Amino acid sequence: MTIHRALTAASAAVLMTGLLAPSALAQTAAAPNARNATTQGQAARATGRPTTDAPAASQPQGAAAAVAQGTGAAPATPPAAAATAAAAPVTPSGDLVQTLAASGQFKTFLKALDSTNLTQVLKTHSNLTVFAPTDAAFASMPQGELSQLMNNPTQLQKLMTHQIINAVVDTSKFKNAKGPVTSVAGDQILLDGTGQPLKADNADIVQADVRTSNGVIHVVDHVLQPMSPEAIAAATAAAQASTNAPVTEEKPAAEPEKATPAKPSGTKRRR
Known part of the structure; x- marks a missing residue:
């Protein structure tokens, strides 16, 4: 599939007419700085908006300040670990x-x-x-x-x-x-x-x-x-x-052989 086929009609129209707002571009460009902000002041300067949370004491907090203002993308969340919850005990119940x-x-x-x-x-x-x-x-x-x-x-x-x-x-x-x-x-x-x-x-x-x-x-x-x-x-x-211990496989039971009927026995009469 080519790239233009993946675009929706609305997004294609925006790209063709150049209607992407300058403020949106500015916010997109500022997002990396907002994510790297380590103080409240840096976050404010990067976003152009006052912050409302406590001064950032670390890079994650600086990123959180930018996210709270809606100008920075949230840090990528690692994929969730595969579901490996412990299985509940299984008890025999028929076949x-x-x-x-x-x-x-x-x-x-x-x-x-x-x-x-x-x-x-x-x-x-x-x-x-x-x-x-x-x-x-x-x-x-x-x-x-x-x-x-x-x-x-x-x-x-x-x-x-x-x-x-x-x-x-x-x-x-x-x-x-x-x-x-x-x-x-x-x-x-x-x-x-x-x-x-x-x-x-x-x-x-x-x-x-x-x-x-x-x-x-x-x-x-x-x-x-x-x-x-x-x-x-x-x-x-x-x-x-x-080790010399091989895996042993129990073979299915063989079908019993059909019994052959015995031939009648007797003595021939003398003529």
């Missing part, structure tokens, strides 16, 4: 989906499951492991990324299936170990049980081993993001150099 819904802090995760037709998968399949990001975890994603994913079902489903393992992997399987486990998406989740807190990919496990009727939930403080195979291989090799 995986029922437990997440009852907790009340996984609304975004549940909405994403619905959008990708995965809700029924989590309700009807057994022996699953779910890394469940809280609403705060989704809120900490880069601005605009979540809305883009919600509008792209294919990418959203790939991300959501990366949070699920088709086997029960509780923390006893990777305690004091570090290594990859295959997710439902077909890529790998790097589990790290060598320190505290336990980790999965880029996330901390803030509550582990919530056992439901059809699987286990690990609550995580970030949405799991797939790592490159090279990064996983390097991390696994480094871990194996310091």
